[in-house]
Amino acid sequence: xxxxxxxxxxxxxxxxxxxxxxxxxxxxxxxxxxxxxxxxxxxxxxxxxxxxxxxxxxxxxxxxxxxxxxxxxxxxxxxxxxxxxxxxxxxxxxxxxxxxxxxxxxxxxxxxxxxxxxxxxxxxxxxxxxxxxxxxxxxxxxxxxxxxxxxxxxxxxxxxxxxxxxxxxxxxxxxxxxxxxxxxxxxxxxxxxxxxxxxxxxxxxxxxxxxxxxxxxxxxxxxxxxxxxxxxxxxxxxxxxxxxxxxxxxxxxxxxxxxxxxxxxxxxxxxxxxxxxxxxxxxxxx
Amino acid sequence: xxxxxxxxxxxxxxxxxxxxxxxxxxxxxxxxxxxxxxxxxxxxxxxxxxxxxxxxxxxxxxxxxxxxxxxxxxxxxxxxxxxxxxxxxxxxxxxxxxxxxxxxxxxxxxxxxxxxxxxxxxxxxxxxxxxxxxxxxxxxxxxxxxxxxxxxxxxxxxxxxxxxxxxxxxxxxxxxxxxxxxxxxxxxxxxxxxxxxxxxxxxxxxxxxxxxxxxxxxxxxxxxxxxxxxxxxxxxxxxxxxxxxxxxxxxxxxxxxxxxxxxxxxxxxxxxxxxxxxxxxxxxxxxxxxxxxxxxxxxxxxxxx
Numbered sequence: 035x036x037x038x039x040x041x042x043x044x045x046x047x048x049x050x051x052x053x054x055x056x057x058x059x060x061x062x063x064x065x066x067x068x069x070x071x072x073x074x075x076x077x078x079x080x081x082x083x084x085x086x087x088x089x090x091x092x093x094x095x096x097x098x099x100x101x102x103x104x105x106x107x108x109x110x111x112x113x114x115x116x117x118x119x120x121x122x123x124x125x126x127x128x129x130x131x132x133x134x135x136x137x138x139x140x141x142x143x144x145x146x147x148x149x150x151x152x153x154x155x156x157x158x159x160x161x162x163x164x165x166x167x168x169x170x171x172x173x174x175x176x177x178x179x180x181x182x183x184x185x186x187x188x189x190x191x192x193x194x195x196x197x198x199x200x201x202x203x204x205x206x207x208x209x210x211x212x213x214x215x216x217x218x219x220x221x222x223x224x225x226x227x228x229x230x231x232x233x234x235x236x237x238x239x240x241x242x243x244x245x246x247x248x249x250x251x252x253x254x255x256x257x258x259x260x261x262x263x264x265x266x267x268x269x270x271x272x273x274x275x276x277x278x279x280x281x282x283x284x285x286x287x288x289x290x291x292x293x294x295x296x297x298x299x300x301x302x303x304x305x306x307x308x309x310x311x312x313x314x315x316x317x318x319x320x
Numbered sequence: 321x322x323x324x325x326x327x328x329x330x331x332x333x334x335x336x337x338x339x340x341x342x343x344x345x346x347x348x349x350x351x352x353x354x355x356x357x358x359x360x361x362x363x364x365x366x367x368x369x370x371x372x373x374x375x376x377x378x379x380x381x382x383x384x385x386x387x388x389x390x391x392x393x394x395x396x397x398x399x400x401x402x403x404x405x406x407x408x409x410x411x412x413x414x415x416x417x418x419x420x421x422x423x424x425x426x427x428x429x430x431x432x433x434x435x436x437x438x439x440x441x442x443x444x445x446x447x448x449x450x451x452x453x454x455x456x457x458x459x460x461x462x463x464x465x466x467x468x469x470x471x472x473x474x475x476x477x478x479x480x481x482x483x484x485x486x487x488x489x490x491x492x493x494x495x496x497x498x499x500x501x502x503x504x505x506x507x508x509x510x511x512x513x514x515x516x517x518x519x520x521x522x523x524x525x526x527x528x529x530x531x532x533x534x535x536x537x538x539x540x541x542x543x544x545x546x547x548x549x550x551x552x553x554x555x556x557x558x559x560x561x562x563x564x565x566x567x568x569x570x571x572x573x574x575x576x577x578x579x580x581x582x583x584x585x586x587x588x589x590x591x592x593x594x595x596x597x598x599x600x601x602x603x604x605x606x607x608x609x610x611x612x613x614x615x616x617x618x619x620x621x622x623x624x625x
Binding site: 093094095112113114115117118119121123125127128129130138139142143170172186187190 | 520522523525526527528529530531532533536540541544545547619620621
């Protein structure tokens, strides 16, 4: 690996829409964002806001309707091993052992069996999975599967890592541990990370910067810096700094989530205050 | 003494380490129960672990025995209640005939010939249907071109092909192999296609993100992902291959186990009818077991134990 910084993502005026039988659906509208080399950036937003769409476009699975995405100055032509991806669903190949899964990207690069084995075992060791190298994925727990998924994406030496709600299906305890493992590996490897989640704590705990998206059509609503020092400890989640960030993000997201659920629901409606009973009790009306 | 023996007994099902016995050093404790334990323990554990399987074997043997007994009684008393057992051979007659047939090179050649037809027909069907199914599953154009034709031919039972097949091929042998081929072709094709449809697209995307080329994705993702379904197709196809083969041999054959069974009827060799039937059953069973075994070897990740 050379020393020049890599993994600079520049998204400009990104729009993505698709046609249905009746209309054109706008999924993402005029999004511009950047990930500096070595930076950890999260995108957070209500479900259906197009944050995964955006990530899939950076991965090269979707073409923007308008706007550009460049990584280190180059436009994206399609999926590539330069941008490792970890999916929300477990995506290990069930017919390959843990080590064969990790070796896959290197095999595609034409690396020799010996080289592959050394690289895979080193990375598996880092993730504490060496004992399971010869297991098939269906023997692993969810947390272990996602760890292998991360290791597999890192094995090719990508410029950056794209993660699409990777810990969404894990239980709360496992998720916190996985977050720490991820930050540890990220700090060692110094690559850029673009992380999509709907979990506010997760976004703050992991990131240098958080982009908050609006409900569909997705646009950037706010960009929040996370000034918490690194390395981060779980105890920081109780600090006043963290809680202030959390409160701010929470209200941003809440507004958008309510919109995403439909215009009818407002804060007032949720508390039942907007219903005019004309002086009668609810029971009388019903 | 009483208490010590009890203690050793209690530890038995939990602890499997061999050095439990020497640790109990008191001379009295080394008496009978502990001396027996090291040998009895593994046996007992094995019995406990395999209780379900042992039961299945016992029950299976019982039901087979009951069947043979019923057969024996029905034929011995020449039961005639609408269904007639007057001419049905008794099991002991069939066994006697089987003993002689197994030494008979003519019977042996019938069996070998049938197996050869199955092997050739089934192999060609596999070699054509699996790649075709894979390509059809991957490329829409090919699927849309081939699928309508295959849907037209699929409902036609292989046996209905017998007259056409005799016209098409220069010799009987080829037409029988062709019928066998047809019988196994469609189940293999349809299941391969289904397997391709079921491939989890997230695995394909994962492979793309790891730099896999189109060819590599086909080889490393689509093919192994479809393999379990392909093997389902092979198992079903093997069954239909036997059905088709036997029918074809009965209609147009001069050799083969199907022909042997039919000829036995014409020649009033009633024991041979049952012998032929049992033979077909055993061969069918053996060939599906062979496919299952192959699947086990080829797909180590799908093993349940």
